[in-house]
Amino acid sequence: MSHSATTDYFTNRRxxxxxxxxxxxxxxxxxxxAQAAHAPTTGNMQLYSVISTRSLEMRTALSxxxxxxxxxxxxxxxxxxxxxxxxxxxxCAINEADPCYDNMQSFIAAAIDTIAFAQQFNTVAELAGLGxxxxxxxxxxxxxxAQLLELPELVxxxxxxxxxxPAEEGTDVGRLPVEAIxxxxxxxxxxxxxISNMYSEKEAREDSQKFVSENGxxxxxxxxxxxRYPRANNEHFSEIFADFLKQSRFTK
Amino acid sequence: MSHSATTDYFTNRRxxxxxxxxxxxxxxxxxxxAQAAHAPTTGNMQLYSVISTRSLEMRTALSxxxxxxxxxxxxxxxxxxxxxxxxxxxxCAINEADPCYDNMQSFIAAAIDTIAFAQQFNTVAELAGLGxxxxxxxxxxxxxxAQLLELPELVxxxxxxxxxxPAEEGTDVGRLPVEAIxxxxxxxxxxxxxISNMYSEKEAREDSQKFVSENGxxxxxxxxxxxRYPRANNEHFSEIFADFLKQSRFTK
Numbered sequence: 001m002s003h004s005a006t007t008d009y010f011t012n013r014r015x016x017x018x019x020x021x022x023x024x025x026x027x028x029x030x031x032x033x034a035q036a037a038h039a040p041t042t043g044n045m046q047l048y049s050v051i052s053t054r055s056l057e058m059r060t061a062l063s064x065x066x067x068x069x070x071x072x073x074x075x076x077x078x079x080x081x082x083x084x085x086x087x088x089x090x091x092c093a094i095n096e097a098d099p100c101y102d103n104m105q106s107f108i109a110a111a112i113d114t115i116a117f118a119q120q121f122n123t124v125a126e127l128a129g130l131g132x133x134x135x136x137x138x139x140x141x142x143x144x145x146a147q148l149l150e151l152p153e154l155v156x157x158x159x160x161x162x163x164x165x166p167a168e169e170g171t172d173v174g175r176l177p178v179e180a181i182x183x184x185x186x187x188x189x190x191x192x193x194x195i196s197n198m199y200s201e202k203e204a205r206e207d208s209q210k211f212v213s214e215n216g217x218x219x220x221x222x223x224x225x226x227x228r229y230p231r232a233n234n235e236h237f238s239e240i241f242a243d244f245l246k247q248s249r250f251t252k
Numbered sequence: 253m254s255h256s257a258t259t260d261y262f263t264n265r266r267x268x269x270x271x272x273x274x275x276x277x278x279x280x281x282x283x284x285x286a287q288a289a290h291a292p293t294t295g296n297m298q299l300y301s302v303i304s305t306r307s308l309e310m311r312t313a314l315s316x317x318x319x320x321x322x323x324x325x326x327x328x329x330x331x332x333x334x335x336x337x338x339x340x341x342x343x344c345a346i347n348e349a350d351p352c353y354d355n356m357q358s359f360i361a362a363a364i365d366t367i368a369f370a371q372q373f374n375t376v377a378e379l380a381g382l383g384x385x386x387x388x389x390x391x392x393x394x395x396x397x398a399q400l401l402e403l404p405e406l407v408x409x410x411x412x413x414x415x416x417x418p419a420e421e422g423t424d425v426g427r428l429p430v431e432a433i434x435x436x437x438x439x440x441x442x443x444x445x446x447i448s449n450m451y452s453e454k455e456a457r458e459d460s461q462k463f464v465s466e467n468g469x470x471x472x473x474x475x476x477x478x479x480r481y482p483r484a485n486n487e488h489f490s491e492i493f494a495d496f497l498k499q500s501r502f503t504k
Contacts (some may be wrong), residue, residue: 006379009288010372011503034430035262041369041385043480044425051435058437082439087432088476090442091451094474097263100483108391109307111360112411115367116374119291120262123375127258133290139360159364160477175295176285183303185310186402187334189344199343221347224340228295231352238356242503 009127016131016172017071019164024130025075026052029163032124039120045088047110048117051149053078061148064159065141069134075162080138080145081108081118085250086156101154107250114158122161131166134159140237142244153249174205266423268383269323271416274380276329277392281415282375291372297340299362299371303401305330313400313467317393318412319339323385327414330395332390333370336504353406355375359502366410374413381416386411392489394496405501427458 033050041047053059054077072078085106089099100106122132138160139143145157174182180198188194202208203220211223225231245251262503305311306329315324322466324330337358338430341351352358362458374384390412397463398411440446455472463475477483497503 006376007287010376011290013290015292015432030434033257033434034427037427037430037433038263038265040267040374040384042388043476044427045476046428049433049435049439051437051439053437087442087447087450088446090475092473094444094447095471097471097473097477098483100477100481100486103486104485104494105391106481106490107364108493109253109388111363112367112388116371117450119368119371120375122292122368123372124258124262132292135436136294136361139357141371142420149435152439152441155439175286175289175296176298178282180283181298182282183288183301185303185307187303187355187404187407188300189404190339193347194337195342198339206356211434219347219349221344221349224295224297225344225349225352227389229352229358231350234352234355234357238358241360242356 005169008089013126013134013174014169015173016164016166016168017133017162018167019071019075019131019162022076022165024163024165028128028223029077030094032121032128035124036121037078039116040111040112041116045109046113046117047083047085047088047106049082049155050086050117050121051080051082051151052079053080056097058148061099062145064149065144066137067136068136069135072135073131075164077163079121079161079163080157081112081159082151082160083107083114083156083158085110089154100250104251107156107245109152111156111158117162118159125163129165130163131168133165134239135162139241140245142241143247146244146248152189156245156248156250169208169226173207174202257305264424265378266421267385267425268416268418268420268422269385269414270419271323271327271383271421274328274417276415276417280380281329284373287376288369288373291368293368294361295363297361297381298365298369299337299340299358300366301336301339301407302333302369302373303332303334303403305332305401310400313478314397317396317400318387321387322387323414324387327385328417329415330358331373331413331415332401332409333373333411333413334403335359335366335410337362340402341406345369354501356503359408359497363408363410370411370413374400377415379419383420383422384433385414387414391493394493395499398496398500406427408500408502409498423459425459426454428454
């Protein structure tokens with residue numbers, strides 16, 4: 001595969017929220033999952049699982065847990081990627097080994113494995129012509145999602161991907177300049193001028209300005225702090241998630 | 253790019269721990285980072301940064317923080333991928349918006365963004381002919397790494413990638429069968445028989461059996477619980493990381 005072809009794909013990829021009626025065969029799905037499972041993983045332990053939701057009954061039950069984002073009903077397959085030390089612990093238990101994964105570092109290792117695997121699935125799925133949307137709402141309602149999917153202890157839902165054949169082109173949402181992301185040798189503290197420069201292109205975008213005016217806000221940043229991710233919500237769902245980590249036995 | 257060519261790459265990719273003397277030019281590195289930044293991200297906020305370490309002085313200082321894994325000195329570039337709400341908060345602060353990201357959900361969102369971005373970097377780097385190794389030790393010594401790289405509050409080092417041109421082919425470490433990873437509609441609880449089946453191929457591998465005999469253990473699982481990730485270590489580094497999340501202001 002040529003380097004320029006891949007560059008084009010990676011730079012132009014887009015979130016897809018609307019899907020055609022075409023099904024995604026289970027064999028294709030599992031072939032893509034098998035490819036994605038070659039992503040890097042802590043000590044080759046593969047500390048993750050994925051729950052595939054196809055039935056309308058289950059998608060209907062999942063929908064409100066993702067705040068009724070329409071792609072949960074609209075996509076033929078919903079994949080809930082879970083940090084999973086249950087399987088590994090079950091293997092230890094039948095092999096005269098004392099499982100020792102009820103702790104924060106084990107959760108973090110599993111979370112990292114899970115997201116790397118989910119991202120690799122996203123890539124191989126898109127390269128196979130599928131469209132994908134990530135639902136960050138997964139950790140907000142983790143307890144209810146876990147109950148619905150019957151997740152056992154030491155399993156935490158981390159991210160949900162809706163998957164299907166694209167019925168839209170998706171929107172180019174833009175990204176920050178690379179200088180906003182990279183620090184050489186040491187983190188360079190932000191000055192007001194450098195921050196303004198880094199975000200100026202994002203603020204000038206038509207869609208950003210529409211966000212601001214539609215929400216009756218003065219700045220784009222206020223759309224994030226007041227509307228999209230307000231403090232009260234962040235703190236409410238943080239408490240719920242911290243409790244769920246205890247309930248899952250990762251913390252005490 | 254043909255589907256079979258990409259399938260080959262994704263299925264055959266391998267961790268590379270030894271690198272040639274060839275440098276990785278900063279322009280190439282930043283071009284790859286810019287491509288990777290098109291990975292999915294929470295609310296298009298890009299809650300991450302990456303610190304590139306090139307100087308021998310800094311690599312020498314980083315090395316013991318990764319338990320002297322030789323690739324920290326052996327690679328021309330070390331990338332520390334960090335969950336970062338400092339930059340976004342700095343932007344809010346100069347835009348009459350009250351930053352509200354000192355909480356667990358914001359940390360989790362940033363951690364997810366960071367790992368998806370790191371995985372996408374891994375993929376584009378490997379497709380460009382580079383070799384990469386992930387250092388999961390990053391969260392173990394997060395406080396010291398943060399101090400060395402001068403990370404400000406709301407920035408947490410999540411994963412480190414050593415990057416260079418491959419001086420080895422890497423080893424095929426194998427993966428679990430896809431049936432171990434996928435659950436349909438609901439999580440299917442493990443029985444001893446199903447667990448044995450899922451891990452039998454892994455246990456039968458020559459490298460697994462060598463691990464067991466070299467460490468004087470009875471089972472492969474004991475290599476993980478007694479040698480590689482013993483309880484005392486997991487718990488010790490969990491306390492340190494929990495403290496660091498407080499120090500970073502993500503938790504109280």
